[in-house]
Amino acid sequence: MPVTLKLRFPAGRYHATPWGRHVNEGVAEWPPSPWRLLRALVATWLRKCPELNETAVRRVLEQLISPPMFYLPPARVAHTRHYMPWEKKGPADRTLVFDTFVAVGRKDPVIVHWPDATLSADDQQTLSRLVENQTTLGRAEGWVCAELADSATTDWNCGPSSTADTNQELVSVFCPDPTPTTVFGDEHYPPPPDSKKLKKGLKPEEYLFDCPRWHLCLDTEIIHKERWPQVPGARWVSYIRPADAFTKTVLPTSQQSFRREQPTVARFLLDSPVLPLVTDTVRVAEAFRRAIMSRFERWCRQHPAEAEVFRRTDNPERFASPVLSGKDPNGQMLTGHGHAHYLPTAEGTDRRRVTHLTVLATNGFGPGEVAALTGLRSFRYSEGDPLRVQLVGLGAPADFRHRLLGTAKVWESATPFVGPQHVGRSGRDRYLRKAIRREIRRVAERGLLSADVAATVQVETIIPPLSSPRPFEFRRNRERAGDDGYRRPCGTFRLTFSDPVAGPFCLGYASHYGLGLFAALG
DSSP states (O other), X not given: OOEEEEEEOTTSEEOOOOTTOOGGGOOOOOSOOHHHHHHHHHHHHHXXXXXXXXXXXXXXXXXXXXXXEEEOOSEEEEEEEEEEEOOSSSTTOEEEEEEEEEEEOTTOOEEEEETTOOOOHHHHHHHHHHHHXXXXXXXXXXXXXXXXXXXXXXXXOBEEOSOOOTXXXXXXXXXXXXXXXXXXXXXXXXXXXXXXXXXXXXXXXXOOTTSOSOGGGOXXXXXXXXXXXXXXXXXXEEEEEETTTTTSOOOOGGGSSOOOOOOOXXXXXXXXXXXXXXXXXXXXXXXXXXXXXXXXXXXXXXXXXXXXXXXXXXXXXXXXXXXXXXBOXXXXXXXXXXXXXXXXXXXXXXXTBXXXXXEXXXXXXXXXXXXXXXXXXXXXXXXXSOEEEEEEEEEOGGGOOSGGGOEEEEEEESSOEEOOTTOOSTTHHHHHHHXXXXXXXXXXXXXXXXXXXXHTOEEEEOOOOTTSOOGGGSOOOOSSTTXXXXXXXXXXXXXXXXXXXXXXXXXXTTXXXXXXXXXXXX
């Protein structure tokens, strides 16, 4: 069946220079060259899908070497100018660089269509795996979202041809040679290094061991060094495209008609000479919350027009975000659970030390909260050196592959569940399991879980491994007057649902500060 690929550019820009042109010539590649696209799929395979075997990938690529058809959306050519470090004459030396790109609507896809491709069901799965993991096309800043389309449009406005009418123009497009033995040949590929060369040392352009010996995988530096008149395995193909391809209006990013979903999850990496103990989860979470609220208040003072809705009524000189603080403008605690959960976790080789911190808020982070999250660099939680933090992810739970945000039938305690204070000494374990079932029913009432699945959950007590701290070793009180965390019972548990459910699960007392956190098994 034919193969159709949709390419969307989230930044509204496609950064690529045609083969044989210098970046400072200010020439933009349009349409995206099939040769570049196939090389990008090979890079995606080697970097992100190494489990795919070479035979399967080659079988897919062989169906994509014929010149495809394109649908090109409205576009403009634009550029920026900036100075890059040169250091030819010293550390302060700079050189002016033109960054030319094609401006295109974020929601307007480039559609690539191979009408003669025939893929089996297994080949379709292989191509789908490659496409869904592809994130760049062109230069490093050329972000792309690629997907396989179920059906192809017939409104192709760019395709192979040797003649053009008054409404069209000819353009040379860099394509693979349609002969598989040329594209996947190896007669021009550098020979593997011998033992003497390995012992002596290799030049950067000779590190080609992870690539198949295909002309398609030839390093650009080798091609320039050899000064071949033609790139092995590639050829120029005459295409026609609309004569007004670069004269149509593309709305600025701020005016494009699309709705960006607010992020609900922010993931941070912690770094310090001595990382905090996982038993100090509550202290780390509270210290991070104070730091991020301070950072948000600084943003409010720098943006007075946007910050007025965050002004506190009980103290007009202060600003606070309900999402980050969990309080309304009057300083009263919010009753729902849509505000931020601060979840420190131990994800390194030493499971006794906190290495990451996840901020989760189902109400979503607005521009001010995002600015505070992206701007935080460090915070102090004890007398020692401050903890350095680096934002490593911002998006929705489905964007992350972590046990806290996964989907599974079985979930186990990552930190102890702390129950209600009124539980007595006798039957404490039974009452804690009952409290967990009550918390899960509340999760279902908020629409985050099916009521039938919540009603059939099995809760069993587990004993942590010897390498992990016991529940009673965790700090369970917050830094506020009259806190009763240490007078509450606690324990670790395993939840088993009848069907896979999506996390995260943060239940019980101080769940907004990392206690009562469950992680998926499997």
